[in-house]
Amino acid sequence: MKKSNRETTQTEQHFLQEYDPQQFPPVAVAVDLLVFTIDEGVLKLLMVRREEMPFQGMLALPGVFVGIHETLDQAAARGIREEAGLENIYFEQLYTWGGLERDPRMRIISVSYLALVPVEKLSITAGSRVSEAMLIPVEDVLNGTIDTAFDHGAIISYARQRLKNKVEYTQIAFELVPTEFTLPHLQKVYEILLEKPLYKANFRKKIMPMVEEIDKFTAGDAHRPSRYYILKQRKNHKNK
Amino acid sequence: MKKSNRETTQTEQHFLQEYDPQQFPPVAVAVDLLVFTIDEGVLKLLMVRREEMPFQGMLALPGVFVGIHETLDQAAARGIREEAGLENIYFEQLYTWGGLERDPRMRIISVSYLALVPVEKLSITAGSRVSEAMLIPVEDVLNGTIDTAFDHGAIISYARQRLKNKVEYTQIAFELVPTEFTLPHLQKVYEILLEKPLYKANFRKKIMPMVEEIDKFTAGDAHRPSRYYILKQRKNHKNK
């Protein structure tokens, strides 16, 4: 109970009180963005090609450094805007990576963010301002077909697994379709995320309570039209 | 596709290539530890009383700064060892907090870690080296009975919610009991974490496939003895 003196070891050292920049030099903090979408029936990720060393020519996750007067969420939102040209898309903090060898030049701690966007929203800005960003099939990264810079392969693998898990017990898959969607479309999204086929009837029974039907149908296809639905109430699936 | 020049805006700025310490000054990175245990039938948290400004006299989460040659997990393990006197307990990264007003003196980004320890393991070291650490009922923090320093109240609230969620779909509750445990004991842990009573028969049916009975029983109580069990295989519940 007695006050610790200067001879105390680190053991008794109180948090924040004795910050010594010599012993604990500051490090750079960045956010890495994992912007997932479903395009052409496969899960894809927004990535950029590095034009400089290290890892020149390889693909990397888009990211920005965290400004001194910027929260982590603000930095993530800025990165999504600047690197992907997107506004108001779903994102949540994923995991923070602090390995020593992440970047060969300096110690960087990076806070990764998982973002989801329906491809319809993404295609509006594709090819415009953000010239370097491109959609890469996640499968190609995971099986090693495409090499990635830094530890981004591990980050992508982690994010893919988390996404798969969260689809099971949250409504996060709805973030990958437009506000108005058909159930066959949504089912396809689930199947891609879960990597397994689902039974139509069972899927509908599960989803129906969450959605509300609207008076809008697909048209022009050589088969029965599909009704559009909207999500009843968007539940919060962060911190789950 | 052409190489960006010095006149590019932040929009085209590539990650890591143009790190400018003026624009993005380094910040201090710390880990905050949320060491939960169940003691006297309630969920408690290991906290320390601050003896200096700011927030003097208030309770805070134990934490340490991240060393320049130390990963985040290593820093967390060190904090658990130095602040709680514990080794080899379960911990996982929880969330990273980067609010601007977290600490009135400087910008600090803190990576919080959720740790679980059976109280039997904690009591061995209680009152010994780590004199400042004490067990605080989480309920008292959440309902405002006890004031906490910094944004630690919000962090604790977040961790409590996450813990409750993860109990539902992982085996994380097993981290709060010793290797050998009785089912009534484990059930009590579940009830405390979930904040609701469970039916004995149903709980046993759910748990039985995960555990293996051993030839050991409680004794000395004025009622039927309770058999001890061990967890069959500890599943990984991180990244869920």
Add this chain to the structure above:
DNA sequence: ACAATAGTGTCTGTGAGACAGTATCGA
């Protein structure tokens, strides 16, 4: 014998899985 807690048997309802059937479009 009795209090107290450990542990079991069983009924019920819910929801997922599986699959067969019907509905509605364009060609």
Add this chain to the structure above:
DNA sequence: TCGATACTGTCTCACAGACACTATTGT
């Protein structure tokens, strides 16, 4: 009419919820 996809009905089974019952200890 036919191919194709949307959509529905229903059987089964696993499992959670609810509750009544039996088992084993110390006093």
